[in-house]
Amino acid sequence: MVLSPAEFSAFLQRHRIKAINFASTLLSHEMPEMFVDVEHIIFGGDRADAAALLRLRQAGVRAELINGYGPTEVTTLSCTHVVQDDDIRDGDVPIGRPFANTSAYILDEDMQPVPVGVQGELYLGGAGLAGPVVVNMYGITETTVHVTLHPVDWATEPAASESVIGDPIADLRLFILDEHLEPVPQGVVGEIFVSGPGLARGYQGRPDLTADAFMPCPYAERAGERMYRTGDLAK
Structure with a gap:
């Protein structure tokens, strides 16, 4: 303002x-x-x-x-x-x-x-001086950018070949699912799906794209809840 x-x-x-x-x-x-x-x-x-x-x-x-x-x-x-x-x-x-x-x-x-x-x-x-704090925030436009957050551990993660995306923020839920929309076992690669109040309603003026990417959530916590297919892989 x-x-x-x-x-x-x-x-x-x-x-x-x-x-x-x-x-x-x-x-x-x-x-x-x-x-x-x-x-x-x-x-x-x-x-x-x-x-x-x-x-x-x-x-x-x-x-x-x-x-x-x-x-x-x-x-x-x-x-x-x-x-x-x-x-x-x-x-x-x-x-x-x-x-x-x-x-x-x-x-x-x-x-x-x-x-x-x-x-x-x-x-x-002193302690008030900024330190090397880096937070990885994975996200997509359909959730106003941020979905998860993870403070980077400089002692171990810079040498890692994979990025840790952390836990979802308060108004979102995250699922890692297989091609049948079933949760994959821990450590197994699957596709990231996102749901929750922080998820967008869809693409304005593009019902075709909305129907393709925003689908009914099989793990809904409220009636009519949808989830978004990100196309990103994680485990």
Whole structure:
């Protein structure tokens, strides 16, 4: 949903929204008064603009301002600071202290900590830092792309010749069937069929294709349930 500044302001007031979180760039918009009824404003994802914060105050916005600094690699926020009016007047808004699961270091070119008040490059570490997590999500367009999910085990799976697709997501069921639409034994190759509330109704305007790919489900949990023939093989 895309709203104009006036529509966004009306949306905030209509729903009595008191706390909001967004990218720092939105603070630079020409209608700071849209936030006049908000009590807590959390912003991050970019350098905090002291001039934009000053315009908020001049527009009568008395909300608590929270600078949430952080890059995408720590899921956006790594440090937080409640902005004081002195910060705004000084022109440099502090990024604050790191979250409990994050460590922050200001280092020189030799990777040594710089003295207090000396400029250096900011490095982040700790449990909040992104790790090599990869999730394989098998799926098809007829289920809005995703059917299953499987977190990849880097210790064993990169060397495997076959991809593990994992378990179906909550609104879908998955069957591996033979040519008679009977379940195959574990470890035996069969065709993947998908059913459940997350399955599409069919192809708009193409009843012939729908009838060919979407068939009555012999393992239905509700009346009229159908399943989709994917054409993909699994075991």
